Amino acid sequence: MYYSEFERQYLMFMVARINFGALSNASVRYPDDPFDRIWESDSSRSANYQLVDVSPGTQKVATTKPVYVSWDEEPPMKVMQTAVVGNNGTLSYTIYLANNNFQRHASAYLYFAEIEDLNPNETRQFGARFPWGPTHLEVPVNVMENAGGKYRLYEPVFFDISLPLLTPLKFRQTNDSSRGPILNAFEIFKYNLINFGSLDSTAMDSLVSIYPQKEWAQEGGDPCSPIPWTWVQCNSDSQPRIISLKLSGKNLTGNIPQQLTNISGLVELHLDGNSLRGVIPDFSGLRNIQIIHLENNALTGSLPLSLANLPKLKQLYVQNNNLSGEIPVGLLRKNIIFFYAGNPGLHLPSKEASNNLVIILSVIGAVLMLIFIAAFYFYKRKQKENKRGKFGNSPTGQSKLLRELDAESTYRFELSEITVATKNFEKVIGKGGFGTVYYGKLSDRTEIAVKVHDIKSKQGIDEFLNEVALLSRIHHRNLVKFLGYSQEEDTNILVYEFMNEGTLTEHLRGPPEKKIVSWLQRMEIAEDTAKGIEYLHKGCSPAIIHRDLKTSNILLDQNMRAKVSDFGLSKLMPDGSHISTMVKGTIGYLDPEYYVTQRFTEKSDVYSFGIILLELISGYNPISSENFGDSCEYIVSWARGLVESGDIEIIADKSLEPTYDIESVRKMTKIALMCVKPSRLERPSISEVLKEIQAAIKIEQKALTGSVESTDLFAREDMGYPPNFDVSYSTSSECTDSYAESFIQPGLTKFNIN
Incomplete structure (x- = not known):
């Protein structure tokens, strides 16, 4: 039973054992399972995993007839007498492996049995797609054929596999099948290397x-x-x-x-x-x-x-x-x-001390030179803008739509001008889902970032039109400036200002020489970012939501001022309501409520911004078992536990200059945790968040000048909440919850299986 070629080197740990189609929340174990394994109901909540993204049309089925299970792993008959089927032709789940990190040395056991009485002319065949195999490959499954008849166990097993944090299981009915996919049970095991004791x-x-x-x-x-x-x-x-x-x-x-x-x-x-x-x-x-x-x-x-x-x-x-x-x-x-x-x-050392004066004088000279260059740059830039034309006469349908969207403020570059500026697209500075980004320099020495889209891709055209329509009407000092576009010879190009210091990610987790070690500077970056988001939410009509806020989309200029970038995933939001669309964005930053409901609001951007605040405070990735431990893995769970246990100092990035005031860190941390409340109704607006960040900056500035005032940190009145509004945290001080746990809102049933 459960034999593996790894068993002489590894210990096998059960991670998930799920009874699909269970008739209640109760687990199945001894005496129904003579080996006393615990098969958890798919309707209950587990500490080890979460089930999300159940496909529509999923239905539970059950039988009282005996199912033959006496081979291989011998799952209990009671488990095999229930199942879920996909009545709409598909059956899918996403399993969030909350407390585990799988890089190979995992195994998966799937259990199938045909427990419905099919008519003679009916068949059940489906393709299975798993994350450990090629994404384009579907494994064919015919349960009755594989098992040798109805009410018999069929058990495919997969060894030595890697599983992502979010593991999708997808089954799709084939064209020649009359019934949808079926699944009775599922097990995941992790193999840990046998430990012979520390050498230390x-x-x-x-x-x-x-x-x-x-x-x-x-x-x-x-x-x-x-x-x-x-x-x-x-x-x-x-x-x-x-x-x-x-x-x-x-x-x-x-x-x-x-x-x-x-x-x-x-x-x-x-x-x-x-x-x-x-x-x-x-x-x-x-x-x-x-x-x-x-x-x-x-x-x-x-x-x-x-x-x-x-x-x-x-x-x-x-x-x-x-x-x-x-x-x-x-x-x-x-x-x-x-x-x-x-x-x-x-x-x-004396020699080093004497060199300090030389360094200081050099810095002063460099600053004066930069001021002169900046003045010359703005003068030449103004000349260039007066010469550059607006929309040209392009025969394509896309250009016609762009003229209709915003013909007043969008400049059109000639492709030849872009080619010369980028030296024939020589230097790549970034890549994304919508194209490659190149570095360029215009004839007036303006540095630019050039994003090239592939017009042959339908998604690329749609995102191109969306991005131009948005960027052509957005102007704010904390949003990356859109300079224009080019559309010639089947090439879509967007042109932005070039941000000298790259992404915020590079300055939080890059090499030591690039790290931002000033706490006040990190707070100012948070303020800049919040101002940019506030403009999208409040300064545009209709409002704009970003949908993919993360530190790699926060860019820094030569003065280390922050600007929000990458509106390729942005959406207009009429009437202050919500957008219902397919889930996009980045795991770790994505609002869990949006992941479940596919409804995105301004408060979803607030959630993502809360994650960015926690990164600014700690310097850590949002998801990391290395930094937060295998029992936690998610920055929100880790930070909440430390706040509740009073260990604020542990949250602060160790690479920060030690002169920061702990009270400003405490306030910023609590602001962040308000942003990542599970329900969007409990989260503040970005304007309220900005107000609190500015208050925290004042605390830090007063501390640096030697005039620290006591502050009622994150008072209810500061956020505009009534005195009886609940801003408490529901988790314990131990780090036991995870990113997926917030998928399930308080009082919300995890699944609605008809």
Whole structure:
């Protein structure tokens, strides 16, 4: 039973075991299943997975006749006596694997049995499409033929597969079939590599023996297996290595333990916020270390030269200690995030200090030069705009429609002009669902971004017309400026201003030299983005909703001011109502309510913006088991749990300059969590959100100038809610909910199967 060629190397963990067509919410187990497996009803809610996107026309069927199941995995007869069928010719579900990450080494078991009495002239044949196979390939299924008759088990099994976070199952009736698809049960298993214990267990045993009275040192057993200690993170090798130690604020005293220098696989070391004394030890044996937090202790002595020789070091924090002497030149020359303020005896090398004046004078000169160039640019740009023509006479139907949509404000570029500007489309700066983006420079030296669409694609033409119609009438300093279009020789082209600093994503999760480490600057980016969205929602008539807000669609100019880009998925929203359409957008940012109802409103953009705020605060991807843990994976669940447990400091990005005011972080976090409320009725408007962001910025600005005022964070009156309006969070402080859990609204039945 459940034999696999992996079983000698892996342990098998059940992830989902679903009884489709169950007659109640109750699970099926012993004595109906002699092996005491628990088969969960498809009508109940599971902690391990969620079922969404059930196809219309799905119906439950059942029989009291016996079903032969005595081979292979021997599912219980009671499970095989129920099923779901697709009366409209299709049967589909999407399974959200809430607490699991599958990169191969998974297996899936599907269970079919024909339990309806078909007439002699009726057949049931269908094609099955799975995410682990080619998307264009349908596996043919004829249940009676495969099983050898009615009321008999047919069980296809798939080994060594990868499953996405959202796993679709799709069955489609064939043309020669008279009945729709059927499905009785489904199982998913995950294979975890057998763990033989950590290679760092000796060093860790020695470490915890120094602190016998500390609660965190009492967890016992192997530090990585079967469950890592709460302050330890390990890799997934068969003999795992420790890659992260988080001992911040654990009341550590004495010297930094020498045992830490023997954990050679360590990537992150957090010892900040303790009472450690003595000198910093030689970390030269930690060849993989990337992040070291030693701030807010009582360390003395100088910074060891060995720190400059750590090949992978990216971040070093030693501020607020009693360190002294010169900072090693090699450390200053490394391209890392390095904070060392609050050490009165610590100073720059004399040569480096003298070079500072040269650097300052160079910066001043560069700024003056930029001012001159900017003035010259605007002068030449004005000349160019006076010369450039408007819509030309193109014979195509698309151009006629574009003239009707907005003939007053859209400029038409000649294709030859675009070709010269892009040097024959030489430099690609981006790719998307609607075409490739090229860098260009016009004859007046205006830098442009050129998006090329394929006119042969119907979707491309539709999106092109939609985008031109929208962009030609939208003008706001926090929206990427639309300069014009070109439509010649079967080529559709949109021309935008070029944004020098690229996407917000690059500045949150890119290389250290690009990261935005100023908290105030991140807040200002949030303010800019909110202003752009507010204009779309309130400044346009009818309102415009973006539908795909994410950090890669927030672009930054040379002054690091933010502008919202990419309106290819935008829709007009008449009468302030909603748009009912197919789900588009990006997983992690997409409003869960929209995913279920396919109704998109302004509040759906607010949800996506809330995710962007959480990214600005934490620096993390919206979905990441690496950052949030296998039990969480979603940034909303992670942030809610930390807010409720009072651990706001943990949410803040560790790469931020440590001078930020925690109260402004707290306010921004609560703003974000209001934006991602499960129901759109509970979410504030973007105008209310903007008001709160500006209030948070004032808190931060006052803190930086030394005049901090106490603030009633996120008061009900601040958001315009009545005193009895519920703004509380319903989840516990533990991170157990997930992205898919918010698909199911409070009081809303998960499925409506007729």
